[in-house]
Amino acid sequence: MARANAAYYARRDPFADFATAPEISQMFGEILGAWVAVTWQGMGRPDPFLLVEAGPGRGTLMADMQRLLARVAPDCHAAAAIHLVETSPRLRAVQAGALDGRGVRPVAWHDRIEDVPDGPTILLANEFLDALPIRQFVRTAEGWDERFVQGMAFVTRPASDLPPGAPLDRPLPRGEVLEVCADALGVARTIAARLRRAPGVALFVDYGYDGALWGDTLQALRDREPAWPLADPGQADLTAHVDFACFAAAARAAGADIHGSVTQGALLTGLGLFVRAEQLARGRPPVEAHAIRDAAQRLAAPDRMGRLFKALVVASPGLPPPPGFAPASHQGAMP
Numbered sequence: 001m002a003r004a005n006a007a008y009y010a011r012r013d014p015f016a017d018f019a020t021a022p023e024i025s026q027m028f029g030e031i032l033g034a035w036v037a038v039t040w041q042g043m044g045r046p047d048p049f050l051l052v053e054a055g056p057g058r059g060t061l062m063a064d065m066q067r068l069l070a071r072v073a074p075d076c077h078a079a080a081a082i083h084l085v086e087t088s089p090r091l092r093a094v095q096a097g098a099l100d101g102r103g104v105r106p107v108a109w110h111d112r113i114e115d116v117p118d119g120p121t122i123l124l125a126n127e128f129l130d131a132l133p134i135r136q137f138v139r140t141a142e143g144w145d146e147r148f149v150q151g152m153a154f155v156t157r158p159a160s161d162l163p164p165g166a167p168l169d170r171p172l173p174r175g176e177v178l179e180v181c182a183d184a185l186g187v188a189r190t191i192a193a194r195l196r197r198a199p200g201v202a203l204f205v206d207y208g209y210d211g212a213l214w215g216d217t218l219q220a221l222r223d224r225e226p227a228w229p230l231a232d233p234g235q236a237d238l239t240a241h242v243d244f245a246c247f248a249a250a251a252r253a254a255g256a257d258i259h260g261s262v263t264q265g266a267l268l269t270g271l272g273l274f275v276r277a278e279q280l281a282r283g284r285p286p287v288e289a290h291a292i293r294d295a296a297q298r299l300a301a302p303d304r305m306g307r308l309f310k311a312l313v314v315a316s317p318g319l320p321p322p323p324g325f326a327p328a329s330h331q332g333a334m335p
């Protein structure tokens with residue numbers, strides 16, 4: 001599955017198959033740009049700092065954030081050195097186009113988070129973790145089987161190894177599936193170690209669950225329609241829901257603080273999404289105003305992306321919680 005997904009991101013245009021939050025509306029990047037500015041203030045305004053995005057796709061989120069920062073937080077914009085973690089050469093070229101002329105410093109690309117140089121950091125990752133390969137384990141009377149792909153079918157065999165950090169204590173009934181994303185746990189540990197060396201905050205937004213849950217969530221999307229995950233490897237987008245509890249536990253065990261998770265709806269609403277939507281809609285023709293309000297609903301309404309998508313912060317020990325993750329009475333004002 002790892003290889004099928006790498007082939008997919010290298011070859012196909014993923015955004016023909018699904019729409020991510022930054023592609024739905026510029027408001028997503030603007031709200032998170034304001035979040036970056038306030039988080040940067042909370043870190044003591046380090047200059048320079050690394051503004052890192054993992055899995056930036058078309059570069060839309062970073063471009064929208066940069067535009068907002070240049071306008072409302074020029075000090076933060078000037079201090080930010082952009083580092084993008086992206087494996088696909090084709091998407092790197094798209095990102096370069098989207099960010100051309102937006103920043104003060106040249107953009108740097110890296111294959112892995114480990115390769116990003118040390119320093120004060122604000123990292124964002126939207127729909128990055130769900131693209132990483134998972135393994136599926138099935139609870140048996142004696143222990144665990146693992147599901148493998150053989151030809152066009154799934155087969156199960158007794159598991160020969162279980163990834164460190166897998167939540168094996170969850171009370172799964174026999175026959176139920178536990179998904180483990182060892183790569184995501186590796187990201188959690190890498191980021192936690194990084195944030196212990198220098199101050200920083202990392203925001204992960206993705207769809208998934210937070211709690212001692214389980215179940216088979218592997219899905220394939222092709223041309224916006226669900227597809228059979230094993231058909232035509234490399235032609236469909238393969239994803240699984242993110243296990244935020246397991247991810248948070250790995251980061252915490254590696255010495256980082258955790259804030260959240262909160263739902264995407266609560267985060268964006270708390271940071272002023274609907275206020276921004278009204279600002280943008282004002283004075284527009286009714287059709288455009290309706291589209292703006294509908295995009296805000298799509299991002300934040302519980303029955304759309306608002307509840308399934310969650311946001312989790314991994315932070316250096318002792319930093320104040322970033323905006324949207326603090327008790328309401330302590331929340332900083334947005335610029």
Ligand code: SAH
Binds near residue numbers: 014055058111
């Ligand atoms: N954040 C973007 C794109 C999400 S798609 C958005 O919200 O629109 C997932 C992104 O992660 C793509 O850019 C893909 O090429 C990248 N990606 C997938 N696996 C990766 C890996 N192992 N390392 C680095 N980037 C990866």
